[in-house]
Amino acid sequence: MGRVRRPVAVAVAVLGLFSGGLSALGRFLPVVLDRAPSRVGGALAVLNGAGLLISPVAVAVVGYAAGKRVDVSEAYVRIATVFAVLGGAGALAGSAVVTLLVVDDLPRTSGPGVLTTLLFPPLVTGVYFGLTGLAAASVAQFRHT
Structure with a gap:
């Protein structure tokens, strides 16, 4: 009863992939739409x-x-870890794909700014996924006991 099932892990990774892709697309939206940053408000809202x-x-x-199927009191570290690691890895992959598709001069740029831009948002997404997943699993456990 302490394992997070594979469909949950796959769903978290896919959600991370989409979250990372949308986040990267939002950062590069003026480039994608070929408009001034002040004119992409509607698309950014979507x-x-x-x-x-x-x-x-x-x-x-x-x-x-996940919280309905797992004993959260025994597996809370595993739940938070699965959500954080798979969500963050999915976000990194989604962000990398969108970045590589949109930015054509990435190999010419270097430095800590590029690493910060590419790695920090997926890291934050992973932490956010871990906390949100654990909180929701805890609510499910509380409601079904």
Whole structure:
């Protein structure tokens, strides 16, 4: 009863992939739309709305489902770790794919700014996924006991 099932892990990774992709797309939206940053407000609002549906809403739904099947009091570290690691790795992959598709002069740029831009948002996403998943699993455990 202490294992997080494979469908939950896959769902977390896929949500991380989409979250990372949407986050990277939001950062490069003026480049993608070929508009001034001040003229992409509507498109950015749509992206932010989609991001809200993915995280925290969809992550909480998956965490709630996991909490109904796992004894959270015994597996809380595992739940938080699965959500954080797979969510962060998925976000890193999604962000990397969008970045490589959108930015054509990435190999010419270097330095800590590029690493910060590429690695910090997925790291934050991983922490956020871990906390949200664990909180939702705890709520499910509390409601079903």
